[in-house]
Amino acid sequence: MISVSDIKVVFGKGTPLQKQALNGVSLTIEEGQFVTVIGSNGAGKSTLLGVLAGDVIATEGQVKIGTADVTRQGTAARAGRVARVFQDPLTGSCGALSIEENLALAARRGERRGLAAALGPQRRAHFRERIAELNLGLENRMRDRMDLLSGGQRQAVSLVMATLAGSDVLLLDEHTAALDPGMAEFIMTLTQKIVSERKLTTLMVTHSMRQALDYGHRTVMLHGGEIVLDVAGDNRRNLQVEDLIAMFRKMRGQTLDDDALLIG
Amino acid sequence: MSLIAFWGAVELGLVFAFVSIGVYLAFRVLDFPDLTVDGSFPLGAAVAAVLIIAGLNPWLASAVAMVAGALAGLVTAMLNVRFRILNLLASILTMIALFSVNLRVMGKPNVALINAETMISPFFGHGLRDFYVRPLFVGVLVVVAVIVVWRFLESDAGLSMRATGANARMARAQGVDTNRQIYLGIALSNALVALGGALFAQTNGFADVTSGVGTIVVGLAAVIIGETLFGARGILAALIGCVVGSILYRIAIQLALSSDVLGLQASDLNFVTAVLVTVALVLPRLRRGGAA
Numbered sequence: 001m002i003s004v005s006d007i008k009v010v011f012g013k014g015t016p017l018q019k020q021a022l023n024g025v026s027l028t029i030e031e032g033q034f035v036t037v038i039g040s041n042g043a044g045k046s047t048l049l050g051v052l053a054g055d056v057i058a059t060e061g062q063v064k065i066g067t068a069d070v071t072r073q074g075t076a077a078r079a080g081r082v083a084r085v086f087q088d089p090l091t092g093s094c095g096a097l098s099i100e101e102n103l104a105l106a107a108r109r110g111e112r113r114g115l116a117a118a119l120g121p122q123r124r125a126h127f128r129e130r131i132a133e134l135n136l137g138l139e140n141r142m143r144d145r146m147d148l149l150s151g152g153q154r155q156a157v158s159l160v161m162a163t164l165a166g167s168d169v170l171l172l173d174e175h176t177a178a179l180d181p182g183m184a185e186f187i188m189t190l191t192q193k194i195v196s197e198r199k200l201t202t203l204m205v206t207h208s209m210r211q212a213l214d215y216g217h218r219t220v221m222l223h224g225g226e227i228v229l230d231v232a233g234d235n236r237r238n239l240q241v242e243d244l245i246a247m248f249r250k251m252r253g254q255t256l257d258d259d260a261l262l263i264g
Numbered sequence: 265m266s267l268i269a270f271w272g273a274v275e276l277g278l279v280f281a282f283v284s285i286g287v288y289l290a291f292r293v294l295d296f297p298d299l300t301v302d303g304s305f306p307l308g309a310a311v312a313a314v315l316i317i318a319g320l321n322p323w324l325a326s327a328v329a330m331v332a333g334a335l336a337g338l339v340t341a342m343l344n345v346r347f348r349i350l351n352l353l354a355s356i357l358t359m360i361a362l363f364s365v366n367l368r369v370m371g372k373p374n375v376a377l378i379n380a381e382t383m384i385s386p387f388f389g390h391g392l393r394d395f396y397v398r399p400l401f402v403g404v405l406v407v408v409a410v411i412v413v414w415r416f417l418e419s420d421a422g423l424s425m426r427a428t429g430a431n432a433r434m435a436r437a438q439g440v441d442t443n444r445q446i447y448l449g450i451a452l453s454n455a456l457v458a459l460g461g462a463l464f465a466q467t468n469g470f471a472d473v474t475s476g477v478g479t480i481v482v483g484l485a486a487v488i489i490g491e492t493l494f495g496a497r498g499i500l501a502a503l504i505g506c507v508v509g510s511i512l513y514r515i516a517i518q519l520a521l522s523s524d525v526l527g528l529q530a531s532d533l534n535f536v537t538a539v540l541v542t543v544a545l546v547l548p549r550l551r552r553g554g555a556a
Contacts, residue, residue, distance in 0.1 A: 053437070079439030092437075096430040097423070105423050110439040113420035198286075 002029040002052065002169050002201060007250035009047050009225075021047040022058075029169075029218075034195055036201040038210040038244075039222035045205045048222065049087035049173050052203065054078045066168035080110020083162035083200075085175040089154035092161070095147030099138060099157060102146055103127040106161035130160050136188070152183030156190060163194055170195065172204040176211075188215065209241045219244075265522045268395050271520040275399035277511030279467060280405045280482055282460030284490070284506040285413055286453040287483035292502070294449040296428040299355040299480050300340045303362025304333040304454040306476035310369040310460025313377050313471035322383045326462040333458020334451040336362055341450040345443045366473045374472040375465075382466035385469050398467050405463070409456065410503045411472065425449050469507045474537070478534055485541040486510035516540060 009022040012111055022044045026254065029035050039045045051057030051063060054075035063071045070078045086092040093102045104118040104127070114228050124142070132139040138149070146154060155175060162170055176184035192215060195202050206212050212219050221229035221244070231239060265274075273420045290298035308329040315325035329430060334357055343354035367373065384401050386393055427435035428445035435442050457479070465471040489512055490505025520536050521528050528536065 075436040076439050076441045079437060082437075083435050086434075086437075091431070091433055094427050094430045094434055097426060101423060101426075104420065105427055105435075105438050105440075108420050108424075108438075113424050113440075115416065115419045115421055117415070117418055118420045118423045172284070 001031050001064075002027070002065040002203070003062075003067060004028070004048075004051070004063075005062045007048075007051055007058045007063065009044075009051060009056060010059045013059070020225055021056075023229055024052065024061075025225070025242050027220065027223075027227065027230075029201055029203065031201055032199045034200075034216035035204070035218045035220060036216045037203060037205045037220050037222060038207075038209060038212045043222040044225040045222055046173070047225075049171055049203070049205050052169065053082055053084055053171055061264055068192060078110075080165070081168040082171060083109070083165070083167035083169070084171045085155065085158045085162055085173065087174040088179050089151040089158065089178060092158040093146050093154055095145065098143050099131065099149070100124060100127050100142040102157065103130070103161060103164060106163040109165040109167075111165070127164075130164070131157070134160065150183075152179050152187065155179060155183075159187070159190055159194060163198060163200075168201060170200045170202040172202065172206075174205055174207055177207055191215070209244055213241065213244070218242060265518055266297050266415060269518055269522060270515070271399055273469060273514040274511055275395075275402060277514035278399055278402040278406050279460055279463050280486065280514070281507040281510040282409060282413070282456045282463065283479055283483040284486035284510045285503060286460070287480065288487050288502065288506050289413070289449055289453040291484065291487065292429075293426055294446060294453075296344075296429070296446065296450060297352045297355070297505045298337075298340060298450055299352065299458045300336055300358045300362070300450070300454055301483060302337045302476045302479045303366070304357040304457045304476075305461040305464070305479040306366050306471065306473055307336055307362055307369070308333050308458025309465035309471035309475060310366045310375070310461075310473070311458070312462035313370075313375045313465045313486060314369055315491075316382060316466070317375065322381060322385075322466065326383060326459060326466075328456045329462035330455040333461070334455040334456070337450040337452070337454030339446060340454075341447040345446055353542060363473065366476075370471060370473065373474070374470055376470050377465055378469045383463070384466055402463055402467065406507055410457075410500075410507060411458075414500050414503055446471035449493070452537065472479075478537060481537055481541055482513065484509075485513050485537065485544060488541065488544045489513055492544060 004025060004027045007022050007025045011019045011021055012182065037045050043206060047056055052065070054070070054073055054077065058071060061067060065078065065081045069082065070081065079195060094105070097105070100119055107123065128139045131142065136153055138153060138157065138158060149157065149223050176187050177186060188211065194200070198214060202216070204216065213236070217231035220227055284407070290296045291334060309495060311332045312325045312329040315328055317320050324392060340355045340358040343357060344351045364469060387397050387401055413460045417426060424440040424446045427438065427440060428442045432442045439444065464475065486509035487506055490502065490508070490509030493508065494501045494505035517533065517536055520526060521530060521533070
């Protein structure tokens with residue numbers, strides 16, 4: 001479970017560039033719920049994700065993941081509770097390490113790391129098995145460096161990495177945005193499979209309204225650092241992309257000038 | 265080149281293999297350009313020499329020298345991590361400060377160890393000539409160091425250090441405290457370099473405050489020669505490359521200096537070093553055809 005209450009984030013406080021990135025956001029995500037988050041550039045999507053991941057420490061408010069209050073914890077300290085896939089495939093994994101070394105690193109996420117060999121026969125076999133499930137043929141390239149893989153392959157491995165160690169929440173940060181449409185589709189199908197099989201509490205930030213409605217149980221729209229729409233269940237099932245845009249206009253009483261929201 | 269000069273070069277190469285492994289940890293694993301080594305090498309020599317003369321067991325003295333090196337590394341890491349000083353500059357500050365520290369430790373610019381009991385002296389006089397004993401002894405220690413560092417870098421803990429250097433953001437997302445890894449890695453690096461200094465003092469019979477000048481270039485030269493020869497074939501190959509590179513570097517220097525044709529003398533050492541490192545840096549680029 002994730003519970004965010006009355007989060008405010010101000011960047012560059014007291015400077016001419018001061019920006020209120022989040023302005024009192026409250027959001028509770030139940031165990032096993034898959035929430036999609038949309039919003040235009042600067043709406044606060046990335047900041048919200050950062051607040052959950054620990055990259056951004058909230059100026060005000062409280063963040064709870066599972067049963068723990070993590071408001072003041074940095075990224076590394078709360079990594080045991082948070083699994084994450086980044087937008088840039090290069091960020092989510094280590095290009096200089098091999099595929100299996102990346103997996104070994106992820107398998108100990110949030111745990112103490114000792115002096116035992118990172119890759120024993122047992123772990124190797126386990127990693128191979130998990131990678132084979134992707135059907136990308138990568139199980140025969142386990143000792144290849146990660147930077148020899150394509151962006152899509154790296155993102156697929158990142159998804160596996162995110163599920164090797166237990167977590168209270170899976171954060172997906174526009175994780176298909178840098179991929180070609182075919183690979184993006186593959187990654188989304190894989191995401192859907194992993195999330196439903198493992199019943200992961202998931203928050204996915206996306207630029208695509210289509211994706212936001214097609215996947216998950218609930219959709220949240222951010223604008224100007226506030227939640228302006230929060231739909232689930234039947235209301236959401238009947239919702240079309242066009243409705244979403246109309247609703248968005250009505251709520252804010254302003255015209256939509258961001259093409260990015262209409263694409264997809 | 266005489267037999268004695270050749271084995272002398274091998275011995276010096278093995279002593280400096282500790283430096284090149286240390287430099288590899290900082291520059292390659294952590295991506296932290298650390299010049300502290302120019303100070304921590306003579307620091308190791310000074311601490312070991314002074315303690316040995318004071319009557320301490322030479323193994324213990326060398327262990328203390330390693331601790332001193334680690335502390336020097338921690339200072340550099342703290343200047344960088346805690347006070348946000350650029351890594352290169354942080355290490356230069358520590359290096360400069362260490363020059364004075366080393367003078368304080370020794371009380372004078374150099375200390376002689378000629379007749380003192382060292383780590384190696386028990387192995388002399390058992391039938392093997394001294395100029396074989398020294399490289400053999402240091403070589404055994406180098407093998408131990410290579411195995412320890414190799415096993416460490418392939419452990420869970422070592423993996424998080426490698427991730428810190430390769431992709432710090434990813435490392436943090438995996439729960440790695442990247443600041444701690446920098447403290448740990450730079451301390452380990454300088455401990456190895458200081459051990460190199462301690463062995464240098466014991467094999468050469470003296471510690472000198474100026475013996476650290478250019479240590480970083482020599483260490484880097486060995487790392488680069490090793491990489492040129494062995495390529496990217498994993499951690500063990502890289503570490504063996506450091507050792508082989510260090511030995512080859514010394515032999516190359518010895519050849520250059522002892523060749524009558526070139527007419528070089530001992531004082532040309534630093535120039536020859538600079539030329540060798542430049543060649544080692546440029547060659548792989550030329551081979552790839554990427555030279556502009």
